[in-house]
Amino acid sequence: MTTIDKTTLEQVRLGVVGLGGRGSGLLSLLLNMDDVVIPAISDLYDDRMEKNADSVYKKRGYKPDTYKDYRQLLQRKDIDGVIIPSSWTVHAEIAIEAMQSGKYAAMEVGGASSIDECWDLVKTSQRTGMPCMMLENCCYGREEMALMNMIKKGLFGELIHCQGGYEHDLRSEVSNGIVNRHYRFRNYENRNGELYPTHELGPIAKYLNINRGNRLLTLTSMSSKSRGLHKYIMDNMGPEHHLASVDFTQGDVVTTMIKCAHGETIFLIHDTTLPRPYSRGGRVQGTKGIWTEDNASIYFDGISPLDQWEPFKKYMETYEHPLWKWYREEGVRGGHGGMDYLVLRAYVESIKNQTDTPIDVYDTATWMAVTCLSEESVATGSTPVVVPDFTNGKWIDRGQPLPGKYSLDVIE
Amino acid sequence: MTTIDKTTLEQVRLGVVGLGGRGSGLLSLLLNMDDVVIPAISDLYDDRMEKNADSVYKKRGYKPDTYKDYRQLLQRKDIDGVIIPSSWTVHAEIAIEAMQSGKYAAMEVGGASSIDECWDLVKTSQRTGMPCMMLENCCYGREEMALMNMIKKGLFGELIHCQGGYEHDLRSEVSNGIVNRHYRFRNYENRNGELYPTHELGPIAKYLNINRGNRLLTLTSMSSKSRGLHKYIMDNMGPEHHLASVDFTQGDVVTTMIKCAHGETIFLIHDTTLPRPYSRGGRVQGTKGIWTEDNASIYFDGISPLDQWEPFKKYMETYEHPLWKWYREEGVRGGHGGMDYLVLRAYVESIKNQTDTPIDVYDTATWMAVTCLSEESVATGSTPVVVPDFTNGKWIDRGQPLPGKYSLDVIE
Secondary structure, three states: OOOOOOOOOOEEEEEEEEOOOHHHHHHHHHHHOOOOEEEEEOOOHHHHHHHHHHHHHHHOOOEEEEEOHHHHHOOOOOOOEEEOOOOHHHHHHHHHHHHHOOEEEEOOOOOOHHHHHHHHHHHHHHHHOOOOEOOOOOHOOOHHHHHHHHHHHHOHHHHHEEEEEEEOOOHHHHHOOOOOOOOHHHHHHHHOOOOOOHHHHHHHHOOOOEEEEOOEEEEEEEEEOHHHHHHHHHHHHOOOOHHHHHOOOOEEEEEEEEEOOOOOOEEEEEEEEOOOOOOOOOEEEEEEEEEEEEOEEEEEEOOOOOOEEEEEEHHHHHHOHHHHHHHHHOOOOOOHHHHHHHHHHHHHHHHHHHOOOOHHHHHHHHHHHHHHHHHHHHOOOOOEEEEOEEEOHHHHOOOOOOOOOOOOOOOO | OOOOOOOOOOOEEEEEEEHHHHHHHHHHHHHHOOOOOEEEEEEEHHHHHHHHHHHHHHOOOOOEEOOOOOOHHEEEEEEEEEEEEEOHHHHHHHHHHHHHOOOEEEEEOOOOOOOOHHHHHHHHHHOOOOEEEOOOOHOOOHHHHHHHHHHHHHOOEEEEEEEEEEOOOHHHHHHHOOOOOHHHHHHHHOOOOOOOOHHHHHHHHHHHOEEEOOOEEEEEEOOOHHHHHHHHHHHHHHOOOHHHHHHOOOEEEEEEEEOOOOOOOEEEEEEEOOOOOOOOEEEEEOOEEEEOOOOOOEOOOOOOOOOOOOHHHHHHHOOOOOOHHHHEEEEEEHHHHHHHHHHHHHHHHHHHHHOOOOOHHHHHHHHHHHHHHHHHHHOOOOOOOOOOOOOOHHHHHHOOOOOOHHHHHOOO
């Protein structure tokens, strides 16, 4: 990033582009922050804008301006940052325009459609000096941050292998996507790959110092057949329903293996159209220990009883991340166990302090890129594909990451 | 297989080639079978032969002949089958010679060194009419067989994805391998791949009807760096120990993705040189449900409480495989929870009834091949490699598998 002015803002003025379920949720979290003002919001649908403008009014006593065309929102000079919880395929282009208009960009999670749009994000950020942050809430999860703390303290030894997944039965959500104006449906109807890697890859990338002394080198992906959505529609909507003839291209289970520059491996699994309880399928494994999410257990060589798992909870409490210690004392708030608030707050404080964001444009581009790279690999029979180095070699020695309460790289 | 004579043998006469820890263990199980006679045994080491010949004498009152050169054992006419718990890299060549000498071959588990030796197994079996069975004990595990029963009864719906692993901390065993004349050491010192796939792949291949209407198409493998063994040696033997300078090539974690002809995917993990409790990391996932081993849980759509795992144990008892029902009534015996006895018994009964074996030469060749294919993929940067069709197209319509109490394809 180019140097950022060291002014500190008293108030942070944010626009929100995209007011579906996720946009509304993030907005209500922002409305609880006294130092945040929402001058304007944007969506393609009037009803969504009205509903959300009303929420702002009820909570804060003013009505934000509403824009069907987000470009008009971006033209305003009284906005410091733009939050983009729009549909997946327009995250990058809106973020690029936001940076071009001199605003901090914050994208909701999702994958890229092309490597080119990832490069555009990076180059726009470099040229404009404006940060671009993916709002990857799971980086701020309590478990993930405690693990980060244990990793930095050396409990796992040298990291060797990590796993994660997005294992979430979305059959109902996707099948009802057209009715609910939800973007997933059209993606599942047409694409095939690791569509949603960042909930697990974000924290893993931070554990492995990706883009700061390490990088993702290559990946290969494999897709199973697609059966879950069609069966769900047949069973629940019936063979006469117009969706019964949809040919979904997205495989039910897509697995991805990634190799890192320092020899670590990462395994990802995308599993969203078969019946199952939710999991992010986490695993962190090093020369001294292993944590696995599905049995909520941990094992440390020479510490745990030989060959016996111990409950992760005990270690999580002992190695609580400083941010979460503070947060639990202050009172945990907001969605998804509190991490939505933290990731938003990390973004807001970066604007306030006029610093770079703890998830920066290189992180954002790298994590998003996994989606289109995995599509490429699946399409070519699991051929390994190269993950671009969006830092152009700077990952080797990018210097110390920014310190600060919300840092994901430094434990203070 | 060519047609086998329908004679039924009253006694089965077996030779054992390879009398390390595993060979001795199998031999003592055989000594408890009244219809099995052991005319001869073979090993490279005299002490092992003497010790095992003594065991036979103590238990059964006769001493088997001993041969340093297994070829002499194979020349005998009074042997019906040869069990080969030798070191990995000679399983195939001994099995081939055993079939050539008109004997049922039974190999202990392990991977192949080349595709060529897999083809040789298949062609030798076809030419001689002698069966060749991999003694994959996990195919006869209680959990695995109950799962097979549930799969055949349709509880999982259409199968989509399976996982398994060999996740076993072998640092002590491998590091002490030279002292203990164990074959693993030299493999870990020189190879890099999915060295030991069959404990998990065997049952999965049976679930997915591999070589009977389905087949393994392609695979891709990735290896992490190698750190666990060196660190273990440094920590436990010291930097002055001669093993401290060994450059182990085998990555600590090797992951493999396999695509099947009918669109199912399989994920395998080989994880044997880092600290951890044992697991075979199983997962079976279909359109109606999912089982995962690490949390000992199962979930069936519309049966389990919404989004909640249920204990697998309950279902295992309800859907106990008929073989295990009988076995538990008879009394479970022998190593590894009883499955060692069952797999040996399956082999012995095939000889007695002069039928093919329930794990046949095509199964054996296909499962073993994964090892050298994964080495090839790792060596070429995770390039996808084609799994040979050892049936030469017969997998499409091989007809009904053999019925029988020990069948892994038919539930009676």
